[in-house]
């Protein structure tokens with residue numbers, strides 16, 4: 001029986017921290033679905049379509065990883081895709097309380113689906129999508145913190161560069 005996990009998020013944009021979790025999870029499961037949350041009410045720098053395309057490019061060399069999207073309750077998406085686990089990343093202790101609350105609620109909604117929390121490499125523990133965007137807005141060097149495809153897109157959006 002193939003074991004399938006889903007790694008949900010807004011990925012606005014995908015960072016090297018996200019990719020660290022994706023690579024770790026892809027070694028633990030037969031298939032990993034990276035699921036982009038579609039939430040038109042949430043203001044984002046990258047469009048939903050851009051976020052999906054950036055992820056597809058970032059994970060293209062990972063054979064058992066696919067990119068999808070969902071809206072509404074994550075657990076409903078999990079039931080529909082028949083996944084066995086939800087993957088979440090932990091960068092620092094500050095992530096723990098929220099992730100624990102979400103894990104307990106998802107267990108309440110479907111006890112058959114486990115939440116698997118993976119810790120990021122310490123070199124990514126300070127990275128968040130919002131901080132990346134903030135630093136990039138002021139032309140700070142984030143080249144080691146995001147996939148090349150994201151760096152190029154950020155330059156294009158923020159500096160009008162090619």
Ligand SMILES: O=C(O)c1ccc2[nH]nc(Br)c2c1
Nearest residue numbers: 017018089090091120128129
């Ligand atoms: O980029 C973010 O906002 C964000 C949030 C929460 C997160 N947990 N693990 C990772 Br990697 C991570 C990234």
